[in-house]
Amino acid sequence: MNAIAFTDVRKNYGDVLAVDGLNLTVEAGRTVALLGPNGAGKSTSINMLLGLVRPSGGRIEVFGHLPDEAVARGEVGAMLQSGELIPELTVMELVDFVRRLYPRPLDLDEILKMADLSDLVKRRASKLSGGQTQRVRFALAIAGAPRLLVLDEPTAAMDVESRQRFWASMRDYAAGGRTVLFATHYLEEADENSDRVIVVAKGRVVADGTAAQIKAGAGGYTVSFTLGGQPAAGLDALPGVSAVEVSAGAATLRTTDLDATVTALYRGTSLEIRDLKVTGADLEDAFLALTRES
Numbered sequence: 376m377n378a379i380a381f382t383d384v385r386k387n388y389g390d391v392l393a394v395d396g397l398n399l400t401v402e403a404g405r406t407v408a409l410l411g412p413n414g415a416g417k418s419t420s421i422n423m424l425l426g427l428v429r430p431s432g433g434r435i436e437v438f439g440h441l442p443d444e445a446v447a448r449g450e451v452g453a454m455l456q457s458g459e460l461i462p463e464l465t466v467m468e469l470v471d472f473v474r475r476l477y478p479r480p481l482d483l484d485e486i487l488k489m490a491d492l493s494d495l496v497k498r499r500a501s502k503l504s505g506g507q508t509q510r511v512r513f514a515l516a517i518a519g520a521p522r523l524l525v526l527d528e529p530t531a532a533m534d535v536e537s538r539q540r541f542w543a544s545m546r547d548y549a550a551g552g553r554t555v556l557f558a559t560h561y562l563e564e565a566d567e568n569s570d571r572v573i574v575v576a577k578g579r580v581v582a583d584g585t586a587a588q589i590k591a592g593a594g595g596y597t598v599s600f601t602l603g604g605q606p607a608a609g610l611d612a613l614p615g616v617s618a619v620e621v622s623a624g625a626a627t628l629r630t631t632d633l634d635a636t637v638t639a640l641y642r643g644t645s646l647e648i649r650d651l652k653v654t655g656a657d658l659e660d661a662f663l664a665l666t667r668e669s
């Protein structure tokens with residue numbers, strides 16, 4: 376069953392086309408990262424998924440229902456980019472208050488444990504650090520035991536340790552067969568914490584797959600060597616090569632077929648190759664290549 380289905384979804388704000396014919400489905404039980412540069416349309420898509428913004432065209436379904444209905448049935452929990460906590464309440468009071476609003480909430484202790492808040496139950500919201508505040512917001516998002524959890528850049532402004540703790544909490548929640556969709560700018564987070572990465576740019580999906588598939592699809596490897604004063608002509612015609620850069624006597628080739636490129640470099644040219652180095656494209660390279668092309 377699909378947890379999420381977007382069909383030809385568009386959203387324009389006046390002249391700005393924020394989402395431009397988005398088609399995607401997410402199977403129930405998956406953890407999916409929505410990755411994209413600033414202004415790609417991630418927040419707009421999430422707000423439409425939650426029924427907070429109406430699409431200008433197309434259709435969105437959440438577990439087979441319109442977003443408003445799915446939210447009203449308590450099937451969706453969300454942590455958006457902003458949202459104040461009531462400053463004078465303690466962590467426990469806040470979490471308990473919110474969980475009581477739902478028909479079938481999680482156990483209070485379970486929420487506190489999962490959100491890594493057990494040591495902070497008596498702390499007032501006004502005294503929490505940034506990372507702790509985010510953990511409380513996470514607790515409120517899972518309080519109703521939603522089948523779909525939506526997180527819009529949840530770790531923005533967290534330090535490295537807070538991020539790790541946060542993602543451990545998220546994985547704990549997802550492990551019960553729940554669906555999680557999170558938006559991020561952080562490539563490593565997408566890679567490490569999802570089983571599928573959907574890359575969006577200018578309101579469209581530009582890549583969709585596992586992090587490994589996205590890396591492979593966007594240019595594979597980089598081969599670099601010292602060229603010295605030798606001519607670079609013909610390097611771009613070598614098999615597998617998709618781009619060539621020559622700078623300060625060094626050549627860098629991007630290739631999708633490492634073996635063919637290196638073989639041709641040695642056997643098919645008369646160049647004297649020194650200091651050959653091969654590096655695998657990382658997700659960041661892939662992401663930049665994909666969002667540049669779009």
Ligand SMILES: Nc1ncnc2c1ncn2[C@@H]1O[C@H](COP(=O)(O)OP(=O)(O)OP(=O)(O)O)[C@@H](O)[C@H]1O
Pocket residue numbers: 388391392393411412413414415416417418419420560
């Ligand atoms: N309420 C609005 N009114 C006008 N334009 C908007 C509005 N909300 C978003 N936009 C525009 O729509 C486009 C997509 O914005 P959106 O916030 O969805 O992107 P994003 O991928 O979430 O970006 P970021 O990573 O910076 O949060 C941008 O060009 C943005 O300026």
